[in-house]
Amino acid sequence: MSDDDFLRNYDPQAFARPSITVDLVLLSIRGGRPSVLLMRRTAPPQADRWALPGGFVGIDEDLEAAAARVARDKAGIEGARLEQLYTFGAVDRDPRMRIVTVAYLGLMEEGAFEDALRDTPDRLGAVLEIGPTGEGFAARSPRGEALPLAFDHAEILAAALMRLRGKLDWSDVGFSLLPERFTLRQLQEVHEAILGTSLNKPAFRRRMLDKGWIAPTGAREEGASFRPAELFRFQPNT
Structure with a gap:
């Protein structure tokens, strides 16, 4: 048939x-x-x-x-x-x-x-x-x-x-929750909010930099009351 x-x-x-x-x-x-x-x-x-x-x-x-x-x-x-x-x-x-x-x-x-x-x-x-x-x-x-x-x-x-x-730790999913330019503090806050726990600041920043996912923009955040933090952008691994 x-x-x-x-x-x-x-x-x-x-x-x-x-x-x-x-x-x-x-x-x-x-x-x-x-x-x-x-x-x-x-x-x-x-x-x-x-x-x-x-x-x-x-x-x-x-x-x-x-x-x-x-x-x-x-x-x-x-x-x-x-x-x-x-x-x-x-x-x-x-x-x-x-x-x-x-x-x-x-x-x-x-x-x-x-x-x-x-x-x-x-x-x-x-x-x-x-x-x-x-x-x-x-x-x-x-x-x-x-x-x-x-x-x-x-x-x-x-x-x-x-x-x-x-x-969160092996993909770029967290960057969809951030603006195009962000501080390392904002990036850590996203991870802490999703994981429901606090992270060690130096260790977290070192891990993010070592992954090669972020690149400095040369700019700093505006409106900060103290020394303005450096702004980064997402850099896809190629």
Whole structure:
């Protein structure tokens, strides 16, 4: 039997078809702490809980296009660096029906993150807390209140932080959370915020310089009350 003959007689209703969604973890370092963009759900199920920006994937839409559309339409963000994080498919993860979600991780510099939150009362920059070995996850409002999260979004957020921790020392992922020019202090703050622990300043700076990832710009930060720190830029290894 040829493919054409097979497909002509194929019944697409022969198997149950779960729905597919995308959920976006749009993360930044804000005030020295990892923060993520959440949206208040205004309709059931789980109304008034806080959720990741997400949406259903269209029947003629690929996953990356759906993720970019959700970032644009629900979070007002164009051109975010989105990386597929993990697929979450627990049978009971959504009370409406069988829904499998593909989570994406998008890293943002603090200024762009603030722009996404401006003048939008249903969006919030939640502070993420998690222990050095992945225990004790919590999402809190900027005032420190624990936030009730929708669906399995606490699991998705914990997975995103652990993924970042695993990649931080061997990849350039941390530089997506920094402006184009940054100080070594800012670079160390990003690492400490993601890792959830303090780092030895001389050892950290020596390791970053030895990796060859950063190059001096010849400029210094402006507006410093003491001796202004030197500014660096990311230098990809070639």
